[in-house]
Amino acid sequence: xxxxxxxxxxxxxxxxxxxxxxxxxxxxxxxxxxxxxxxxxxxxxxxxxxxxxxxxxxxxxxxxxxxxxxxxxxxxxxxxxxxxxxxxxxxxxxxxxxxxxxxxxxxxxxxxxxxxxxxxxxxxxxxxxxxxxxxxxxxxxxxxxxxxxxxxxxxxxxxxxxxxxxxxxxxxx
Amino acid sequence: xxxxxxxxxxxxxxxxxxxxxxxxxxxxxxxxxxxxxxxxxxxxxxxxxxxxxxxxxxxxxxxxxxxxxxxxxxxxxxxxxxxxxxxxxxxxxxxxxxxxxxxxxxxxxxxxxxxxxxxxxx
Amino acid sequence: xxxxxxxxxxxxxxxxxxxxxxxxxxxxxxxxxxxxxxxxxxxxxxxxxxxxxxxxxxxxxxxxxxxxxxxxxxxxxxxxxxxxxxxxxxxxxxxxxxxxxxxxxxxxxxxxxxxxxxxxxxxxxxxxxxxxxxxxxxxxxxxxxxxxxxxxxxxxxxxxxxxxxxxxxxxxxxxxxxxxxxxxxxxxxxxxxxxxxxxxxxxxxxxxxxxxxxxxxxxxxxxxxxxxxxxxxxxxxxxxxxxxxxxxxxxxxxxxxxxxxxxxxxxxxxxxxxxxxxxxxxxxxxxxxxxxxxxxxxxxxxxxxxxxxxxxxxxxxxxxxxxxxxxxxxxxxxxxxxxxxxxxxxxxxxxxxxxxxxxxxxxxxxxxxxxxxxxxxxxxxxxxxxxxxxxxxxxxxxxxxxxxxxxxxxxxxxxxxxxxxxxxxxxxxxxxxxxxxxxxxxxxxxxxxxxxxxxxxxxxxxxxxxxxxxxxxxxxxxxxxxxxxxxxxxxxxxxxxxxxxxxxxxxxxxxxxxxxxxxxxxxxxxxxxxxxxxxxxxxxxxxxxxxxxxxxxxxxxxxxxxxxxxxxxxxxxxxxxxxxxxxxxxxxxxxxxxxxxxxxxxxxxxxxxxxxxxxxxxxxxxxxxxxxxxxxxxxxxxxxxxxxx
Numbered sequence: 001x002x003x004x005x006x007x008x009x010x011x012x013x014x015x016x017x018x019x020x021x022x023x024x025x026x027x028x029x030x031x032x033x034x035x036x037x038x039x040x041x042x043x044x045x046x047x048x049x050x051x052x053x054x055x056x057x058x059x060x061x062x063x064x065x066x067x068x069x070x071x072x073x074x075x076x077x078x079x080x081x082x083x084x085x086x087x088x089x090x091x092x093x094x095x096x097x098x099x100x101x102x103x104x105x106x107x108x109x110x111x112x113x114x115x116x117x118x119x120x121x122x123x124x125x126x127x128x129x130x131x132x133x134x135x136x137x138x139x140x141x142x143x144x145x146x147x148x149x150x151x152x153x154x155x156x157x158x159x160x161x162x163x164x165x166x167x168x169x170x171x172x173x
Numbered sequence: 174x175x176x177x178x179x180x181x182x183x184x185x186x187x188x189x190x191x192x193x194x195x196x197x198x199x200x201x202x203x204x205x206x207x208x209x210x211x212x213x214x215x216x217x218x219x220x221x222x223x224x225x226x227x228x229x230x231x232x233x234x235x236x237x238x239x240x241x242x243x244x245x246x247x248x249x250x251x252x253x254x255x256x257x258x259x260x261x262x263x264x265x266x267x268x269x270x271x272x273x274x275x276x277x278x279x280x281x282x283x284x285x286x287x288x289x290x291x292x293x294x295x
Numbered sequence: 296x297x298x299x300x301x302x303x304x305x306x307x308x309x310x311x312x313x314x315x316x317x318x319x320x321x322x323x324x325x326x327x328x329x330x331x332x333x334x335x336x337x338x339x340x341x342x343x344x345x346x347x348x349x350x351x352x353x354x355x356x357x358x359x360x361x362x363x364x365x366x367x368x369x370x371x372x373x374x375x376x377x378x379x380x381x382x383x384x385x386x387x388x389x390x391x392x393x394x395x396x397x398x399x400x401x402x403x404x405x406x407x408x409x410x411x412x413x414x415x416x417x418x419x420x421x422x423x424x425x426x427x428x429x430x431x432x433x434x435x436x437x438x439x440x441x442x443x444x445x446x447x448x449x450x451x452x453x454x455x456x457x458x459x460x461x462x463x464x465x466x467x468x469x470x471x472x473x474x475x476x477x478x479x480x481x482x483x484x485x486x487x488x489x490x491x492x493x494x495x496x497x498x499x500x501x502x503x504x505x506x507x508x509x510x511x512x513x514x515x516x517x518x519x520x521x522x523x524x525x526x527x528x529x530x531x532x533x534x535x536x537x538x539x540x541x542x543x544x545x546x547x548x549x550x551x552x553x554x555x556x557x558x559x560x561x562x563x564x565x566x567x568x569x570x571x572x573x574x575x576x577x578x579x580x581x582x583x584x585x586x587x588x589x590x591x592x593x594x595x596x597x598x599x600x601x602x603x604x605x606x607x608x609x610x611x612x613x614x615x616x617x618x619x620x621x622x623x624x625x626x627x628x629x630x631x632x633x634x635x636x637x638x639x640x641x642x643x644x645x646x647x648x649x650x651x652x653x654x655x656x657x658x659x660x661x662x663x664x665x666x667x668x669x670x671x672x673x674x675x676x677x678x679x680x681x682x683x684x685x686x687x688x689x690x691x692x693x694x695x696x697x698x699x700x701x702x703x704x705x706x707x708x709x710x711x712x713x714x715x716x717x718x719x720x721x722x723x724x725x726x727x728x729x730x731x732x733x734x735x736x737x738x739x740x741x742x743x744x745x746x747x748x749x750x751x752x753x754x755x756x757x758x759x760x761x762x763x764x765x766x767x768x769x770x771x772x773x774x775x776x777x778x779x780x781x782x783x784x785x786x787x788x789x790x791x792x793x794x795x796x797x798x799x800x801x802x803x804x805x806x807x808x809x810x811x812x813x814x815x816x817x818x819x820x821x822x823x824x825x826x827x828x829x830x831x832x833x834x835x836x837x838x839x840x841x842x843x844x845x846x847x848x849x850x851x852x853x854x855x856x857x858x859x860x861x862x863x864x865x866x867x868x869x870x871x872x873x874x875x876x877x878x879x880x881x882x883x884x885x886x887x888x889x890x891x892x893x894x895x896x897x898x899x900x901x902x903x904x905x906x907x908x909x910x911x912x913x914x915x916x917x918x919x920x921x922x923x924x925x926x927x928x929x930x931x932x933x934x935x936x937x938x939x940x
Contacts, residue, residue: 050908050916051810052899053855059898062908064916067570069908071898099897106896162898175817199696201817217842218821222447242445248481251447273447274506291505294452 013140013152019121025150026093026110029081031134032150034143035095037116041105044092056162063107065094070105078158079134086111097155106159119143124152176221176293177201181211181237182255183229191224194282200289208232212240215247222293223252224276224285227263235270242271251292255280305350309395312339317388324381326498333376336384337366343391354401355394361408362387365415380414387411431495437504437513438471438486445481448507454487456503461493486512558651561612568601568608569799569891573910575601576889580912605799605889612652616694616703617645619654623665627690630669637676637687638669644694649701653773653793657703660766664705664789665690667763672709672787682784684708700775700817703791712739712781739781743767774906776872776923792872802890802909804917805868806883808857811917813890813909814879818870818922822884825865837929839878841869847929848878854904870922877929879920892919 014036015021023034042065049061049072061072072092076083089112096103127139134151141152178200180191185206192202203220205211209232211225223241227234234254241247251273256263264275276288316339323332340363348356362384368374387407393399435457439450457463468486472478491500500515501508575597582594620642627640649657673679673688680686691706714735721741722729745764770777775793794800794815802813803822829839838845846869852861862882869878892907899905906921 048915050918052905052918053810054904055899062895062899062916062918064910064914067573067910069893069895069910069916071896073898102897104896104898106898159898197695213842248445249447251449268446268510271446291456291503292447292449292452294449294455 013124015121021119021121022116023119023152024093024116025114026091026108027112027114028110029076029079031079032114032148033075034119034150034152035093035108035155039095039097041094041096043113044094044107046086046090046092058158059106059162063092065105065107068105070094070107072107072109073159074109075153075158076109078138089113095155097159099159117145119150119152127151175199175201176289177203177218178289179203179205179211179215179220179223181205181208181223181225181229181234183207183226187226190282191285194285195289197282198286198289208234208237208240211237215241215250216244219246220250222289223250224255224289225252226255227267235267238267238270238272253288253292302350302352305346305352306395309343309346309355310392312342313388313392313395315339316343317385320381320385320388323376324378324385326496327376327378327381330370333366333370337363337370340366343395347395352394354404355391358387358394358401358404358408359391361411362391365411368415369418374415374418377414377418380411380418383407383410383414431492432518433489433491433495433497433500433515434518435489435491435500435513435515436468436486437489437511438468439483439507440510441479441482441484443507443510444483448483450483450485450487453503454489457489457491457500460495460499460503461491464490561651565608565612568605572601572605572799572889572891576912577914602889609650609799612650613648614651614654615645616647616649616654616701617642619649619658619661620645620692620694622658623661623692626662626665627669630666634669634673635675636669636673638673639687639689640692641689642692647694647696647701649694649793653701656769656773657791657793660769660791661692661703661705663763663766668705668707668709668787671713672707672711674710678710682710701793703793704788705791706786706788708786711783711785711787712742712779714738714781714783717741736780739779742779743777771923800890800892802888802919803868804885804888804911805866805879805881806885807851807855807881808859810855810857811885811911811915812851812881813888813917813919814868814870815890815919815922816887818872820869820871820876822866822868825867825880827864830865839867841878846876846878848880849925849929850880852880852882870925872922872926875926875929877926879925890919 013021022037024037024040025032025034027033044065047063047065049063051061052059055061057074058077059071059073060077062069063072074083086109091110091113092107093110093113094105094107096105098104123145124141124143127134127136127142129136132139132142138154138158139151140154143150143152178195180188180195180202181204182188182191183206188204188206192204195202203214203218205214207229208225211223212232215223225234225237229237232240238252238254241250241252252271253274253276254267254272255276255278256267257278267275274288274292276285316336319332319335319339323329323336326332340359344356344359344363347353347359365374365380366384369376369380374380387410390399390404390407394401394404439448439453444450454463454465457465466488468488471486472484478484497515497517504511504513575594578594579598582591585591623642624640627638631638668690669688673690674682674684676686679688689706689708692703693706694701694703696702718727718733718738721727721738721744726741726744727733742763743766745762767777770791770793773793775791777792778790779787780790781787794817801816803816803819805812805814823841825833833839833848837847837849839848840846848867865880865882866884867878867880868884869876871877888909888911890909893909894900894907895905904921904924905918907919908916909919911917
């Protein structure tokens with residue numbers, strides 16, 4: 001059953017014709033999140049980060065990914081989670097997403113990467129109106145898997161704030 | 174990288190001619206109008222090269238070169254003095270004072286560029 | 296402008312050629328037998344003869360023909376060049392100049408021609424000066440005076456000059472190096488033995504050592520071409536042949552041979568070179584950390600090669616702005632017709648070179664600026680007459696290189712920018728308070744503000760939705776700057792400063808807190824250490840005294856919110872652009888660094904303080920500071936400074 005998206009802001013999920021979606025799941029802030037596997041370029045061990053003074057806390061640093069300087073995002077900031085913990089299972093997932101029509105590489109900090117798995121559209125629901133800790137407009141769907149609830153974030157909405165050209169650039173001084 | 178050159182000459186038109194030639198070739202130019210200003214400017218910044226006239230009021234070129242060579246920070250900086258073709262004794266004096274080489278006047282822009290490239294190696 | 300008068304144009308060109316011929320003759324006088332110089336003289340005379348005939352300068356053509364034939368004999372080796380011949384032709388040059396200016400007495404030319412015949416006859420009997428035969432083989436052995444380094448002699452520059460003369464085999468002579476205990480590090484203890492082959496004379500070699508020749512030990516011996524030097528050299532016959540071929544290619548190359556390359560191939564190549572520079576810097580890092588001497592020396596060699604490659608790449612992409620400027624002539628011609636005004640376009644510095652992609656991106660902004668000048672700046676003929684100006688307005692385009700930048704100025708002699716109109720518009724847009732005390736100069740800068748279109752009637756020419764704000768943004772995208780100075784009644788000057796290269800710059804690496812940052816070295820004026828007292832005294836202030844001048848400064852630790860403990864002695868880097876200057880206080884100045892610029896993602900493009908990022912030798916990332924932004928943020932302090940006087 002295809003997911004009818006009633007809220008126009010939320011990005012549509014590209015379910016395959018037979019109602020499945022390949023995703024990579026990962027842990028942050030005590031929750032399990034997922035991103036479309038097709039967006040994933042690589043999974044890296046933690047790298048030295050270079051802080052960008054004056055940048056939005058969501059995208060506070062950059063890293064050297066194969067000779068390119070790419071932004072490093074910490075989704076925990078968007079969800080108000082504690083950003084202190086990154087244990088030895090921490091990894092960086094490098095995604096290629098589209099920003100204003102241009103393909104852009106971005107790294108996502110994770111506390112643990114789990115697996116590549118397949119979601120069924122039948123197990124997915126729009127985020128509930130009540131009882132959810134997290135802002136609804138940042139999530140596209142929640143998926144039930146056994147005892148787990150896996151969140152499918154809306155990266156476009158998450159990043160829109162930071163990348164939208166809005167008159168004067170953010171000044172540091 | 175653009176090398177930075179200090180030109181020292183009491184004639185504004187000569188300084189201008191040197192500036193035009195040198196900046197046209199991509200060098201950064203700082204000017205001084207006599208020896209003491211030359212010493213002051215050189216001690217504040219380490220230039221890649223200094224080009225100086227010898228005959229100047231207040232402090233002449235030879236004195237300036239001697240003063241500069243006393244300063245450890247100026248060791249090894251090429252100093253070129255400007256002279257007329259015939260003045261051999263002055264050349265010897267200048268070299269004894271610590272000058273690196275000379276430029277013969279009157280000179281065309283490409284001649285000054287050639288000397289700069291020769292001395293700097295770029 | 297002599298555009299419509301071919302004879303006048305010919306005169307100017309011919310005089311230029313005569314200057315070159317004269318210069319070549321003077322050089323030839325000191326280096327008789329130099330085939331290239333002989334060629335240059337011949338070609339110049341040939342050109343003057345040919346064009347002269349074309350434009351009706353028959354006397355000139357006839358006279359020059361004789362000189363040209365004489366030189367042809369020399370060129371073909373039938374007659375050697377002699378000092379006498381050279382001086383006769385030199386004298387003849389003056390006569391030719393006279394003929395060009397139509398001021399010479401044609402009959403007087405006969406005197407020169409007689410002298411020419413005499414000189415030729417004399418030359419027939421002379422044994423030719425040993426022209427450097429292709430494949431001359433030299434062995435040079437030298438020791439520089441030991442104190443030469445302190446006096447600014449650069450042994451490496453000497454070696455580089457020798458390399459330029461021809462094929463070199465260089466061996467360092469280390470026997471004179473004293474034991475460590477007696478070693479004076481500032482002296483030059485190394486000697487060199489250089490085997491040099493090519494079309495080189497002894498004078499060429501002595502010229503390299505011009506400044507030290509009198510004080511040094513040097514032996515220069517010519518080895519017979521048949522002898523074979525040490526075992527790992529190529530057989531001399533081959534060397535000779537190669538040298539000959541080299542020289543031939545050098546000569547043909549000089550007759551401007553070009554190859555067309557699609558621009559995107561150059562871009563690809565540029566990217567590869569950029570990657571190479573990064574990888575090489577990592578190699579340098581590793582080599583430095585290792586104890587392996589052989590590795591270090593190879594790493595240094597690669598560093599040198601990468602630097603040379605990079606320099607060559609820069610040059611490949613350079614095109615003269617004449618291509619760009621040429622397109623504007625037609626524009627001004629059309630604008631003159633459309634506006635009904637008389638407009639002259641004067642250009643200068645057309646030979647100045649810029650990166651090809653920069654040239655392309657400059658076209659639109661400059662078109663807009665010229666349109667503005669023609670439409671709004673220049674007055675019509677009547678108004679100009681009333682103002683005592685020549686009826687034709689002039690737009691002047693001037694380009695030159697200064698430091699690592701190309702500077703292009705667009706000047707018009709119109710009425711300048713209408714300050715009152717801009718002020719009114721700014722007040723209407725809420726940019727400034729009505730009646731606020733803002734200087735005229737600052738009002739004029741507002742033309743770059745979006746939304747401030749000051750055309751009273753948006754004419755077809757200028758108001759196509761392209762405003763000065765877009766122009767500014769285009770220039771800033773090229774990492775350049777744009778400034779405007781307007782003189783009421785006299786005109787306006789717009790100055791564009793564009794870096795010569797977009798992709799790789801020489802940078803100065805500094806550390807602020809835990810992070811490292813790069814400043815473009817071309818903007819750096821000086822570096823100094825703040826004494827404890829100066830540091831303390833300037834806390835909380837924004838101006839620092841630097842050699843009797845007050846300079847605004849910024850403490851980057853504060854701006855970047857660094858919480859690590861500061862280094863005990865803070866350093867200051869003074870950067871400047873034009874007249875604006877600011878001191879940046881940092882924890883440590885690390886050193887120069889060849890910086891391959893990586894642009895930031897859209898996530899960080901809004902951080903105006905940074906113009907990009909780069910990857911350092913150890914693989915970490917350093918952010919590149921935007922000088923324009925830093926200078927601008929120091930502005931309020933500069934304002935206060937100016938207010939104080």
